[in-house]
Amino acid sequence: MVGIVLVSHSERLAHGLRDMLVQVAGEEVPIEAAGGTDDGGLGTSYDRILVAIDRADRGGGVLVLTDLGSAVLTAQTVLEDRVANTAVLVDAPFVEGAVAAAVLAGAGADLAECTRAATEARDVRKL
Amino acid sequence: MVGIVLVSHSERLAHGLRDMLVQVAGEEVPIEAAGGTDDGGLGTSYDRILVAIDRADRGGGVLVLTDLGSAVLTAQTVLEDRVANTAVLVDAPFVEGAVAAAVLAGAGADLAECTRAATEARDVRKL
């Protein structure tokens, strides 16, 4: 099963998005929120990202989605440092990409397919 | 001053995103969260959206951003029903578009410029 990690500047945002994803993906898909700094403020935590990735890593690989700026840079740094080469960072709109990936992960799709769905979410029109 | 309304399936997500926007836009920009159903569950509330738009409407127009599905459809319905024609729904990535719009709103940009920034956020690469 593919795991999903949500890296946001905001702890609340990451947890709220996780709630939404669990609803479409089901409880079996490992979805981990890594929002906020170590002390829960606005920003990014290397340690929270690392822990989240390790938790979400259940053999099918991990898709990491980020909001902006330091979330991207910190996640990239975690991935470079991490010994296990099982997580990928995807360039996708945070919420829309995460929902698309979660739907597919819940349906048993593999990491490549989830990654593609997240990326393509950029081109889905809302109106 | 342009107002911003955040329509999400998740109350937590909308509030967390609002926290992020306040940080870049400053306290003067009216930013309202309209997340969740009337009772705070996952989904969309017509009444919460309407109240949020009315609150954010301070003369410079209101930019409405949505996550997905029912958030889009409900926001559209609110806008059609609303007598005052001062709010626009933008087709933009939720988090990325909101941050871009908030940065510009905080700098005193008008509704058209904020709308354009939100839309163009789709094309900003993260990696």
Place this chain on the structure above:
Amino acid sequence: MDADLARAWVAAVATSVTEHAAELTDLDAAIGDGDHGVNLRRGFDAVVVALAGFEADTAGAVLTKTGTTLVSKVGGASGPLYGSLFRALGKSLPGEVDAVAFGDGLRAGLDAIVRLGKAAPGDKTMVDALTPAVDAFAAAAPAGFAAAARAASAAAAEGATATTPLQARKGRASYLGERSAGHQDPGATSTALVFAALAAVADA
């Protein structure tokens, strides 16, 4: 259709939605987020409450109120969509409603759903049940209201069943691509319940 028949219809839909809530939710869990039954129950329960305290002389007023309540209480995509249907239907109805006028109203309701949701037939949505139902109602309208309602109900049920092999192209289910095939669309299924309720009260 008069105000009493409109009330009876909506009450029958509410009862049916309650009975089938688990089924609708299961269908939605397979290709959506598993809340369609919960959403519609919440919406129609609110409609029942709203109509109980609502004075109205016409079917149009009852159905408009139904739509307005659904729009604000359902909480899912089906809220604004069914809400638009009932509001457009209600608003388009004249004081005296015969089968032809009701058929025109249903057409206005379908148009409103399509304008809002932009789904075409074949996209695996409620539009796939609603479109044939509206067509069947109009075609059978000369034979009277009850006959038209029966025809619409049969067409809606068939339309709902026919969504099973389709690939979703609207809403969350569309992310599933080919994987969405093999599951009946929850919204098309609830649309069939709406028309089954209409046929039941029209016959009574």
Place this chain on the structure above:
Amino acid sequence: MDADLARAWVAAVATSVTEHAAELTDLDAAIGDGDHGVNLRRGFDAVVVALAGFEADTAGAVLTKTGTTLVSKVGGASGPLYGSLFRALGKSLPGEVDAVAFGDGLRAGLDAIVRLGKAAPGDKTMVDALTPAVDAFAAAAPAGFAAAARAASAAAAEGATATTPLQARKGRASYLGERSAGHQDPGATSTALVFAALAAVADA
């Protein structure tokens, strides 16, 4: 540079960051999210604590530890960026560090920041202060460590000042387009502090 000088440098940066935290935060409030001073204080405070309990014989080990701590404690974009700089610098330093080796290390640090953040000179980021500082250090290295550090400090300060008229093309400030012009970049400003601290400890 030996381990003690490396510790002195980092301690001086920590002190300077504390003194200038409000200024850095104000610069960031104008074109960013107003946390650069807070971020760097949190980061360097953590570095001071981490180094106090850290045994190390070489400047490289001290600076690598500094970078690792910054990566995980800053909380903003400057964390992984400065973290990469110090880690790459620390890892590239040999046991004995002369001015030329340190200049090569700074170059490796600059490369690491650019690889991670993808900013080019002129994008109105810390790279606009770091690039001239690294060049100046390398050019002046034959004149000795203290002279090279002074040259780098002057170049970083000038690079930071020169960001004022630029339009941001990286990070949040880039959304401001033309409106970002007229404000000095906070990250370039803190980079100037880092090199001012280096010059100060190298002279002492």
